[in-house]
Structure formats: C-alpha cells, structure tokens
Amino acid sequence: MTEASSTDNPTELEIKLVLPDAAFGTLVASPLLAAGASGPPRTQRLVATYYDTPEHHLLRAGMALRLRVRSNGARRRSAPAEQIQTLKTQSDGSAFGRGEWEWPVSGDAPDLSLLRDTPAAGLLPEGATLAPVFRTEVEREVRRLQLDGAMVELALDRGVLRAGEQAELLREVEMELESGSATALYRLAAALHAEVPAAVMTGESKAARGWRLALGHPAKPVKADDLAFDEAVSAEAGFRAVVASGLRHLLANLPAARAGEVEGIHQMRVAIRRLRAALRLFRPVLAPEAERGFEAELRRLGQVLGAARDWDVFCTETLPEAAAQLEEAAPAGAAPTTEAGAPGQGWIAMLRVPAERERAAAQEAVAAELAGPALTALSLGLAGWAEEGAVLAGPGVEPGEPLRDLVPDLLEPLERVVMRRGKRIRRRSIEDLHRLRKALKRLRYGVEFLESLLPAKRTKHYLSGCRDIQEGLGHLNDAASAIETSRKLTAAAGHAELMPALAALEGWAVRRRDEALKGLPGEWKSFRKLRAPF
Structure with missing residues (x-):
C-alpha cells in the first residue's frame, strides 16, 4: 500500500x-x-x-x-x-x-x-x-x-x-x-x-x-475504455496496455453476463474480439507458439458466447422486426399465409417458443462456461504472458523500441488483408464478405488501439470510413445470420406446422440480404479512396 x-x-x-x-x-x-x-x-x-x-x-x-x-x-x-x-x-x-x-x-x-x-x-x-x-x-x-x-x-x-x-x-x-x-x-x-x-x-x-x-x-454492462499512449511508449509497454484493456473489459462484464444480462454477454464477446484483434495486430512481433495458443482459446470462448448472442439477437431483434415488417406488407385483414410478401405476425409468433428454447440452451452453455475454470486460466495466462520481458520476439525488434516506430509494420498487413478480400467485391460470396467484415473489424480495432500515435485528423476520417463500410457489411451479416439461425431452428424444431413460418422468415431475410448487397459496391468504392493514416 x-x-x-x-x-x-x-x-x-x-x-x-x-x-x-x-x-x-x-x-x-x-x-x-x-x-x-x-x-x-x-x-x-x-x-x-x-x-x-x-x-x-x-x-x-x-x-x-x-x-x-x-x-x-x-x-x-x-x-x-x-x-x-x-x-x-x-x-x-x-x-x-x-x-x-x-x-x-x-x-x-x-x-x-x-x-x-x-x-x-x-x-x-x-x-x-x-x-x-x-x-x-x-x-x-x-x-x-x-x-x-x-x-x-x-x-x-x-x-x-x-x-x-x-x-x-x-x-x-x-x-x-x-x-x-x-x-x-x-x-x-x-x-x-x-x-x-x-x-x-x-x-x-x-x-x-x-x-x-x-x-x-443487477450488474451493469461496461464498454471498453479508450487507450492513449505517450509518443515514447515502448512496444512492450504498448502491447501490455492493449492486452490489459481487453482483459479489464472482459472481466468487468463477467458479473452482468453471469446474471444473464444480454448486453453483458455481448460486451464480453466484444472484449474477446478486441483481444483477438490485439494478438493479430502484434502478430508480426510475437512468439508464434504462445500467440496461437491464446488465439485458439479466445476463439473457442467467443464461439460459446457468440451462439448465445446470436439467439439473443434473433429473439429480441430479428423476430420482432420481421413480424412488424411482414405485417405492414400484408393486405389489410389478410390471414397469415406463405405467399411471398404476404405473411403477417401470426407465422412469426409461432417461432418464438422454439426460438426461446434454443436461446435458453445457449444461455445455459454460457453460464456453465463462465462458472468453469477456463476463463480464469485464460485471463491469468494472457496477462502473465504479456508481462514477460521477451513477449515481443519478432525479427528486428529491439528491447525498449518505441511502439511508434512499429506502427506501419503492425497495421499495413491488416490493411492488405482487407484490400485483398474486398477485391472484385461484386463477385464475392456471402462467406467471402463475412471474412471481409472480420478483417475490416480487426483493422479498425488496430487503428483504434494505436490512434494516439497517428495523425489525428486523417485517423478520424479513416475510422469514420471504416465504420461506414462496416455498417453496410453488418446489415448484410445480420440478414445472413437470420437466414442461418432460421435454418438451425428448422433442423431443431421437427414440427411440420412451423415450416410455413420458417419459410416466411427466411424469405424476409433473403430480401434484406439482397437489399444490403445493392449498396455494397458503392460503399466499398468510397472506402478504397480513403488514405490510410499509417
């Protein structure tokens, strides 16, 4: 003390x-x-x-x-x-x-x-x-x-x-x-x-x-804190600070997530994404064996939380939105039907019980995971590893080297992946576009981590562009996720009476996906014109 x-x-x-x-x-x-x-x-x-x-x-x-x-x-x-x-x-x-x-x-x-x-x-x-x-x-x-x-x-x-x-x-x-x-x-x-x-x-x-x-x-969800580095900060200290920020974010949301708070689970998932982005950002200067081990465990934990998050979104956002929009599209006084463009809330309401059942199962899996030893072992291991003197073991990295000197070497590989995955975007499959979205998110997180070491005006403009294209890809991902989740529900339900409702929901999601695809080439073109601040 x-x-x-x-x-x-x-x-x-x-x-x-x-x-x-x-x-x-x-x-x-x-x-x-x-x-x-x-x-x-x-x-x-x-x-x-x-x-x-x-x-x-x-x-x-x-x-x-x-x-x-x-x-x-x-x-x-x-x-x-x-x-x-x-x-x-x-x-x-x-x-x-x-x-x-x-x-x-x-x-x-x-x-x-x-x-x-x-x-x-x-x-x-x-x-x-x-x-x-x-x-x-x-x-x-x-x-x-x-x-x-x-x-x-x-x-x-x-x-x-x-x-x-x-x-x-x-x-x-x-x-x-x-x-x-x-x-x-x-x-x-x-x-x-x-x-x-x-x-x-x-x-x-x-x-x-x-x-x-x-x-x-109940415990409140907590968002990630902002990072700000002195220009003389060493690469080792910078890496420790980024990892520490992610772990604080992760553990701060543990009480809310354990209480079943939807946003708490979401913020834990965001924290895991940020930690994975941090490892990817510093990958050129990290010892590969340890980095791969932590990445694998973070990915596994993220999948458990992700399944619960997907069902949360499906039950609290997708179904109500689909019901409202399909009701608007239906003729006045029309009964529920499987005809394209005509189904109303009746079909969608039928899906809530089986969807909530799947949601409860996913939440139970999260509760079991958070009560087990893996999260604590991961947090202690990752924090301890970041404190190791030789954690940065890449070629050409000197002890005490300023983080500022490494910024291009860290961010440029992430940008190259984004540009490669967005090339000929009109021909890309939904799976390709999902991989582009993940690569773009890693790039955005990387720029946000190092923002205080970059030119302020250009960085602000670049991050705004990142968020714009990411929003478009996010709409596409939401529609694709709704399709995938409805198909999971189809496989899990086993009740013939639900098939018309599931068909109606999938048809609605497909139309949303196709609408999101229309604006994507223009959004990508605008992003490509941005000048990177690194």
Whole structure:
C-alpha cells in the first residue's frame, strides 16, 4: 500500500479470486501458501464502511471512499485498533491495477481535506455530506511470500458484506504485488487456480459488490475504455496496455453476463474480439507458439458466447422486426399465409417458443462456461504472458523500441488483408464478405488501439470510413445470420406446422440480404479512396 499526500498516482496491482465456501478450506491448506513464506501469517479483523453523497458523486466517478478499522488478532484486546481512510479509483492502465490513496485517521467520519491532492479533488460540491452506504466485516489471514525476487502479500478473506437488511458472503483470496516483477504475481495466481479450479477470477471490487447489494441493481454492462499512449511508449509497454484493456473489459462484464444480462454477454464477446484483434495486430512481433495458443482459446470462448448472442439477437431483434415488417406488407385483414410478401405476425409468433428454447440452451452453455475454470486460466495466462520481458520476439525488434516506430509494420498487413478480400467485391460470396467484415473489424480495432500515435485528423476520417463500410457489411451479416439461425431452428424444431413460418422468415431475410448487397459496391468504392493514416 502507498500513502499519498501529493499529486502522485500511487497504484496497487492486485489479483482477486472468489471462491465457493466449500473450496475456501482447500485453498487455505494449499502448500503453495507456505512456499516462500516470509514470517508467520497474521490474522486481522477488518470492518470497512463505504461512504458517498446522497447523489452518489463518488460512485458516478468510479471511485470508492472507505473507513476501515483494523485490529490484529493477537493484540485485539490490548492495543487500540488502527483506522485507515482509503480512496480507490478505476484502473491505472494495467490489467488489474487501480489507483489507491491511504491515510491514518482518528475521526469517525471521512476527512474530506485529505482528498485535496487526489482525483477526487473538486468532485464533491461545497458542503457535501457523506453517509455510510454499506460495510464489510472480514476475518483476514495475511501472508507475505517471496517468489522469484518479488514480494507478494496474500490475503485470505472470509466474511460478510452488509447493506441495510441485505447480506452476502465474502470468500476471497487477494494477491497484491509489493515489489518486484508482476510476472511472479501472475505465476502464483495461476498455480493457486490450478490447485483450486473452483476459484474464479474477478475484476469486481468489494465496493462494486456493495453498491449492487445496496441499490438492488443487477450488474451493469461496461464498454471498453479508450487507450492513449505517450509518443515514447515502448512496444512492450504498448502491447501490455492493449492486452490489459481487453482483459479489464472482459472481466468487468463477467458479473452482468453471469446474471444473464444480454448486453453483458455481448460486451464480453466484444472484449474477446478486441483481444483477438490485439494478438493479430502484434502478430508480426510475437512468439508464434504462445500467440496461437491464446488465439485458439479466445476463439473457442467467443464461439460459446457468440451462439448465445446470436439467439439473443434473433429473439429480441430479428423476430420482432420481421413480424412488424411482414405485417405492414400484408393486405389489410389478410390471414397469415406463405405467399411471398404476404405473411403477417401470426407465422412469426409461432417461432418464438422454439426460438426461446434454443436461446435458453445457449444461455445455459454460457453460464456453465463462465462458472468453469477456463476463463480464469485464460485471463491469468494472457496477462502473465504479456508481462514477460521477451513477449515481443519478432525479427528486428529491439528491447525498449518505441511502439511508434512499429506502427506501419503492425497495421499495413491488416490493411492488405482487407484490400485483398474486398477485391472484385461484386463477385464475392456471402462467406467471402463475412471474412471481409472480420478483417475490416480487426483493422479498425488496430487503428483504434494505436490512434494516439497517428495523425489525428486523417485517423478520424479513416475510422469514420471504416465504420461506414462496416455498417453496410453488418446489415448484410445480420440478414445472413437470420437466414442461418432460421435454418438451425428448422433442423431443431421437427414440427411440420412451423415450416410455413420458417419459410416466411427466411424469405424476409433473403430480401434484406439482397437489399444490403445493392449498396455494397458503392460503399466499398468510397472506402478504397480513403488514405490510410499509417
């Protein structure tokens, strides 16, 4: 922990695993906790109260302010408890790091004057009153481990989170890097997870869980954060930052996705696409064996989420839109029919029950995947690999080489793939155009990752053009996806009475696809005229 009374930006690099109650004892007994132990474990009782204004100024700014009373187990009755005021902010740019400021205090309420030289300065209105919102009560066992030249503080937390009459159990292990290389921290976390696979990695803080409990709101989906690089940033640091951004995005949406939130699943899928795009962007300078392994696992996870996302879109967007448009096309008072251009909502409504059944099955597959060990293993492995000193192993890459110098070598291969796949676009099959869309998305993500290192005006214009052609290809993909999903439903349904409805839906989707194809050559021509900013 770092005490701050200046404008410095102290951070903590912490990895947290959440455990089911039954697995907590297994982890406590792990021999890994004795390896490298620097002294005996310490026991503490921690009672932390989190504060905010009635208008939730700190919550809206992504900050948490707490007062924590800490008493050591052996000295609890003979020595006064220690009280610490802590301000935490969102990510510091690393995969799991956050800004953190701490001060010893003596009062029974937060001292707002201590926030003067922190990001919270000026955030609270004059005369603001803070009130307690929720609290945690934790029995903590703390160990300091010396591993590969690094010092790690490991804390085993068992306790409860309380917000009014609501309560939630806390069973967590937190590993914080005190000094040395972050690689040792990730290796420890990976080893513990391998021993206790039921442990699930989380990017959600106790404060975030407390707010969900206090407000009674489900977890909210989170979009990816923006990246901004200093011109002198090294290629290694740039790669770590891009990977860290993707992992933050992925894990931030895990609570919403596990709750079945449609947009949470979608954002996890977007995060996986961005991570895959990052690996493809840096592929010319990455060790190929490791990169291929992570790419394969990301692709597999993306397919599980993608299946659920496709059924979500089909049930919540495609069917209602098809029903509305087919109803408009039908003559007034006409009954449902399979005649082209005439079917109405009756046929489409028949598809909802079997479609929702397939959607539920896909959501169950997502829930099983997110509850399993693969996501945690992937996240720890990818973050740890990005921290390796030799992660960039391509020819001609020197240690500490500025990322700016590599930008053309990274982006030009992505652009060449796009241009090759878009050549003679009028003759391309639907499958070819789908591959063009994916290549274009990788190019757009790559430019967005490196945008701060490119000429601002040209880059803005280029990205706008990328989004325009991608939107056209997206309409085409939506129609093709509707056709494919309706055919899957045909195969799964096995009910003759649904065939007219499925035929009506497919006919509607085919017309949408053909309409999207008409404008594509002109959109492609406009994109080809754009001057790349790299």
